[in-house]
Amino acid sequence: MHAAQRMIAIDPEEPGEPEVLVPVERPVPEPGPGDVLIKVAAAGVNRPDVMQRLGLYPPPPGAPTVLGLEVAGEVVAAGEGAEDMIGQPVCALVSGGGYAEYCSAPACQCLPVPVGFSMVEAAALPETFFTVWTNLFQRGQAKPGDTVLVHGGTSGIGTTAILLGKLFDLEVIVTVGSDGKCARALEIGAAHAINYKSQDFVDEVKRLTGGAGVAIVLDMIGGDYVPRNLQCLAEEGRHVSIAVQRGAKAEIPIWQVMARRLTLTGSTLRARSTEFKSAIAAELRREVWPKLGGIRPIIDSVFPLGQAAEAHRRMESSDHVGKIVLDAE
Structure with a gap:
């Protein structure tokens, strides 16, 4: 004791x-x-x-x-x-x-x-792995071969999304705020990195995906990014909100949601029940922990x-x- x-x-x-x-x-x-x-x-x-x-x-x-x-x-x-x-x-x-x-x-x-x-x-x-797993893989339903857009690509959440993307065969496009961070994101394993200060991320995503768009946007920005994120989504795309650094209100083009059958979802982790977190821990232990030898x-x-x-x-x-x-x- x-x-x-x-x-x-x-x-x-x-x-x-x-x-x-x-x-x-x-x-x-x-x-x-x-x-x-x-x-x-x-x-x-x-x-x-x-x-x-x-x-x-x-x-x-x-x-x-x-x-x-x-x-x-x-x-x-x-x-x-x-x-x-x-x-x-x-x-x-x-x-x-x-x-x-x-x-x-x-x-x-x-x-x-x-x-x-x-x-x-x-x-x-724990914090970023629980968050990315629940939002990108459960709510976002990411599957091998999917292309995803992640804002804040060199944050704790962003780097975790890149690493889990490597483990589960996702093509991860990130946005970051400098050319130096673009270089780091690519080193870590992002497929593409967009400097949002010098490039329009909507145009870049369209260019990088040949106009098809991404399956999922993992968004921690909120506010005026949301309608722009929706422009990046492919048909049947999923928009997953996890934070609102630019504001908790957004204007949603409902017609776009209907025409392209988009899904808007999101979650917070901290207030969820012990039972929910326990189920996520068990899933991480089963699905992710055996693969962790390949990443740090x-x-x-x-x-x-x-x-x-x-x-x-x-x-x-x-x-x-x-x-x-x-x-x-």
């Missing part, structure tokens, strides 16, 4: 700029029935963490106020029914609590650390837990390529 009663965590008292992310002492969480206590080795930093810090994305009822949606580490204690996991190295999707030395997680939302992966690499998996998550930078403010500044600069991770050891 672990002996620690207190731990260092990042639990801002009020919303604000990155400087509110200071280390504080908190009690070590007690794992409830079906939960495990993870001694955190590394925690992923994600865009929703920034939104929460700004006061725009409160944690769901019952979730910790400590930031952080994904961790990797060793299980050091367990609630009733999860005792067999003590001692196992895992990575986990959590609804909060990741930026800390210890974190409680539902055992069913834990996945084994893949063979040969460091704890930093493992911590970079793209790690942009690693900061000590106490420098969470710097990690958030890095994310808000949008200069990063791939995942930003906190080292809690």
Whole structure:
């Protein structure tokens, strides 16, 4: 059994700029029935963490106020029914609590650390892999041979979409904001990269697909991008919304939706039930984990837990390529 009663965590008292992310002492969480206590080795930093810090994305009822949606580490204690996991190295999707030395997680939302992966690499998996799997493969119904358009191609979500596209034989077209990022996206495995600042992505998608369009758009931009995204879709195409960085309202050309039989869908992950996340974890373990030897998550930078403010500044600069991770050891 672990002996620690207190731990260092990042639990801002009020919303604000990155400087509110200071280390504080908190009690070590007690794992409830079906939960495990993870001694955190590394925690992923994600865009929703920034939104929460700004006061725009409160944690769901019952979730910790400590930031952080994904961790990797060793299980050091367990609630009733999860005792067999003590001692196992895992990575986990959590609804909060990741930026800390210890974190409680539902055992069913834990996945084994893949063979040969460091704890930093493992911590970079859960949030984006759960998100891309549920949205691109389940809601978007991606299948081998499909061409997909992914905005934010060098973000954590974007690089994960490229990597999963490689594993499942998708042709991934991404948009990014610089020629340097275009080059990186192609290195990571994108089929094509469009600099949206110097090229019109609608025209480029039409050119790259010979006018046919893409099967799926994975969109984290929203706002005025939505009608433009619809122009990129092939007949029977699927538009999957996962974030709204340019606004939560969009004007939809309904006639286009009808004429080309388009599907508009989307989802958020954090507020979904443990049962739903457990089913996704089981599917990832079955479909994706055996293939992970062929890819590695793209790690942009690693900061000590106490420098969470710097990690958030890095994310808000949008200069990063791939995942930003906190080292809690």
